[in-house]
Amino acid sequence: MGEKMFLLGDEAVAQGAIDSGISGCYAYPGTPSTEIMEYVQAGKAAQEGDIVREWSANEKTAMEAALGMSYAGKRAMVCMKHVGLNVAADPFINATITGVNGGLLVVVADDPSMHSSQNEQDSRYYGKFAQIPVLEPSSQQEAYNMVRKGFELSEKYGVPVLVRMVTRISHSRAAVVPEKPDPRKELKLPRDMKQFILLPSIAKGHYRKLLSSQHVFEEDAAISVFNKLIFSEKAKKGVIACGLAYNYLMENFPGGDFPFHMLKLSHYPVPEKLIRAIYERSEELVVLEEGYPFLEDMLVGMPAKDKPVHGRLDGFLPRDGELNPYLVGKALQLPMEEYREIPAVTVPRPPTFCPGCGHIDVYKALNVAMEEYGPGRVFSDIGCYTLGALPPYNAINSCVDMGASVTMAVGAADAGLVPSVAVIGDSTFTHSGMTGLLDAVNKKSPVTVIISDNDATAMTGGQVPAGLGKIEQICVGLGVEKEHVRTIIPLRKNHEKNVIVMKEEIKYKGVSVIVARRECVRILAAGKKREMSNEK
Amino acid sequence: MKTDIVLAGVGGQGILSIAAAIGLAAVKEDLYIKQSEIHGMSQKGGEVYSHLRLSDKPVYSDMIPLGQGDLILSVEPLESLRYLPFLKKKGWLVTNSRGYVNIPNYPEPETLVKEIEKIPNHLLVDADRIAREAGSLKAANMVMLGAAAPFIQVSEENLEEAIRTLFARKGEAVVEKNVNAFRAGLKEAGKAS
Numbered sequence: 013m014g015e016k017m018f019l020l021g022d023e024a025v026a027q028g029a030i031d032s033g034i035s036g037c038y039a040y041p042g043t044p045s046t047e048i049m050e051y052v053q054a055g056k057a058a059q060e061g062d063i064v065r066e067w068s069a070n071e072k073t074a075m076e077a078a079l080g081m082s083y084a085g086k087r088a089m090v091c092m093k094h095v096g097l098n099v100a101a102d103p104f105i106n107a108t109i110t111g112v113n114g115g116l117l118v119v120v121a122d123d124p125s126m127h128s129s130q131n132e133q134d135s136r137y138y139g140k141f142a143q144i145p146v147l148e149p150s151s152q153q154e155a156y157n158m159v160r161k162g163f164e165l166s167e168k169y170g171v172p173v174l175v176r177m178v179t180r181i182s183h184s185r186a187a188v189v190p191e192k193p194d195p196r197k198e199l200k201l202p203r204d205m206k207q208f209i210l211l212p213s214i215a216k217g218h219y220r221k222l223l224s225s226q227h228v229f230e231e232d233a234a235i236s237v238f239n240k241l242i243f244s245e246k247a248k249k250g251v252i253a254c255g256l257a258y259n260y261l262m263e264n265f266p267g268g269d270f271p272f273h274m275l276k277l278s279h280y281p282v283p284e285k286l287i288r289a290i291y292e293r294s295e296e297l298v299v300l301e302e303g304y305p306f307l308e309d310m311l312v313g314m315p316a317k318d319k320p321v322h323g324r325l326d327g328f329l330p331r332d333g334e335l336n337p338y339l340v341g342k343a344l345q346l347p348m349e350e351y352r353e354i355p356a357v358t359v360p361r362p363p364t365f366c367p368g369c370g371h372i373d374v375y376k377a378l379n380v381a382m383e384e385y386g387p388g389r390v391f392s393d394i395g396c397y398t399l400g401a402l403p404p405y406n407a408i409n410s411c412v413d414m415g416a417s418v419t420m421a422v423g424a425a426d427a428g429l430v431p432s433v434a435v436i437g438d439s440t441f442t443h444s445g446m447t448g449l450l451d452a453v454n455k456k457s458p459v460t461v462i463i464s465d466n467d468a469t470a471m472t473g474g475q476v477p478a479g480l481g482k483i484e485q486i487c488v489g490l491g492v493e494k495e496h497v498r499t500i501i502p503l504r505k506n507h508e509k510n511v512i513v514m515k516e517e518i519k520y521k522g523v524s525v526i527v528a529r530r531e532c533v534r535i536l537a538a539g540k541k542r543e544m545s546n547e548k
Numbered sequence: 549m550k551t552d553i554v555l556a557g558v559g560g561q562g563i564l565s566i567a568a569a570i571g572l573a574a575v576k577e578d579l580y581i582k583q584s585e586i587h588g589m590s591q592k593g594g595e596v597y598s599h600l601r602l603s604d605k606p607v608y609s610d611m612i613p614l615g616q617g618d619l620i621l622s623v624e625p626l627e628s629l630r631y632l633p634f635l636k637k638k639g640w641l642v643t644n645s646r647g648y649v650n651i652p653n654y655p656e657p658e659t660l661v662k663e664i665e666k667i668p669n670h671l672l673v674d675a676d677r678i679a680r681e682a683g684s685l686k687a688a689n690m691v692m693l694g695a696a697a698p699f700i701q702v703s704e705e706n707l708e709e710a711i712r713t714l715f716a717r718k719g720e721a722v723v724e725k726n727v728n729a730f731r732a733g734l735k736e737a738g739k740a741s
Contacts, residue, residue: 184610354630
């Protein structure tokens, strides 16, 4: 065992992967997952050049590159936030059909309560959908251990393994004791050179193999060290605590002396054997899980309907939002401490643009340029500039998913809302906006795309964006007419000039792009130098 | 023995440095620790907080249970009130009295003080003034750490050493400014009790 470390959950994942001998870490930044890659990037192994660790253009390219590394026999990890898995869903699901060569670990950080996200989707469903094992840590130490185990399972079963993190573990520090590192793998082609060719004739065989492995996955989950079943004499109630919820349960019973039967469930697929065992001994069940009622939903219909199953579906716990020790205690009908209310005077303090931010000047100019058309025509995207939705700007009308600003503007223009305008950041544009712009070019949509370019993936801490220094070239390359790719500098002194450029391009009945470029003030303040390439 | 602390402030006021200093000191004293942080969008001029849990027994939840916090340590008065549901009845509320006004509907200072004074165990500290007098307005967070130190179970010596470690990278002058701010805060707490 190594020396005790004090790590964020994300960092524990990264340390686990480094110690598992990964040769590559692939990711696109997204809260609460960003620090996994940042830790790998800062680590000694990575700096010595043994671990590939550049940010990818988006989660899909990250997942595919990781699969390619697995194909070549080496271990790879791919990390993203929960909504990133939507972007990467295609390679993710298909990687479960190809199977892996080197171990492949997919780490997804969910954000229940939507601290910094547009939804609170539960990635365990993706694991079930893909029919692969899912590991859900309840602590930072377990996150480390699960990453180590995850690579082992991935290679044992020949499939990717999913690790599901949540904000409260990702962004909380605790002591982690590392274990002896594994050596890095050598380059080694797959034994079956057709393994990764998903022609229907081959894919059918692979899929049957995956299906026939399901009972093995489940049997292993039933005896996993991460799952734990404790019977309590005379108890009538059973409690199942999944992942982080186990921590909140322990907070209420620090000695572990439960007055009920307890199943800790952190290794999926759901082992029916363990569920049956607790179900049969209990007169009723309470299910504690962070995120959606994933397990509860299965139980309500599964073993029998003659015993009550309580949880998020029947109001024992809130249907949405994060759990906490208080909610768990309440659901178990424990006497809970009373607590004070927040005084009415405590008004919210929403996030704001940093003083001097270039996005401010973009919106000030855009609001003037759009005056003649009236409100309701500006589609925006995911990033700091989403704050343009708040007063005093009130400048945008949508924020849905990465890249949707461009394509929604195209669709709205198709419907007759002309002009329609998109506002997107540089990193979001190269993540998922470029293909939409190609659609716009091909149909000569009357849309104006404003790329508010701050040379950074700023909201997640200023990572180097994939399109640094290449934005105009990309737009021209996609077919936007050169004279309608305009570059402006969003500064207060340029306001009048910028309004004129915007008015001209918005008036144009075809595709136009305005690149509003000024470096993120935070990066300037931090003195981080930006090289005009993605190289480290 | 345990100390459950809610650290509160506005993005950019340095509450994570406070958390890091307490964390280092607690590691030195071999305590169990959990420290949650807030990353992402809310960091930008918005409300930020961190839960810091120290104990001589294992700590489970990363979040402090409602009504069980021992201390709210806030670098800003409005923010100190936002986390009251976490504070136990006899818990301490230690806050900077100077507001960080970046919203149009920021409450009147007297209203805030009135609310803070409703908490039996409270300590209002003019951290901005004390920090300026100690040599650096930027070290107001360390003044607050000093003012709250008597309510935290790690020793003042270990906290001071943690501050030295934390700022060592930035040079001796920065270290001294922060240590001085910490000591001035400590003195202020001594005056109050």
